[in-house]
Amino acid sequence: MSELIHLHYDVDGEDFVSCGHASEDVRRTLKSIGISGEVIRKVSIAMYEGEINMVIHADGGVADVSICEDGIVVTLSDTGKGIADIDQAMQEGFSTATDEIRELGFGAGMGLPNMKKYSDSMDIKSEVGKGTVVTLKFNL
């Protein structure tokens, strides 16, 4: 599929206040080009979860969004500590977040499950000590 729009964001790992800005910008862009509300909600929520994960677990990373005629691809890449057991991490309620993170309302163990729930396909590649790449696809 040929790409119509490409968006790139650096996600700051130190900043819990501005986290979510990339997802909000993507949401605005999708709205401005007339994408349906249902798809916008799915992309926004799944990408926000990815952004939060990068801030909490990986000291930030980068997000790339490709908008094509028949779909949207969101790629979230970090060079953090990686995920040792992806099956375990995919279970609802499993979390390695600290109490400090939980006090902010994060760390419910719903991040990856929500990303899977709201995307049409999801791929995770992760290596302990090297980082994680999550690719989310949404059909249009």
Add this chain to the structure above:
Amino acid sequence: MTINEVKQRLDADAVVLSDKPIEGVYAGDFLSRVMSKAPSGCVWLTVMNNVNVAGVAVLAEINAVVLCEGVVPDALLCDKCRAEGISLLTTPLDVFSACVRLGS
């Protein structure tokens, strides 16, 4: 339900009032659970008061936030709700009591 009806039923103070209609109620504090379960257009009852609450409300298309148990909103939360047109109320009621009043 209108936001003014919500305000009256909860004896709430309004920090930000928007005229978006209220369609449903959700209560919870873990942000991912809220994003996963809250119906769009709803009023969200919570005790979380940081700016990420507004971020989640925007992305999950939540029209109003009520801070329960007398929790005071963070200044950044007020600013972001104002900028995004999300109603922000505070009530001394606990979350359970607030749900009962909205459900009755």
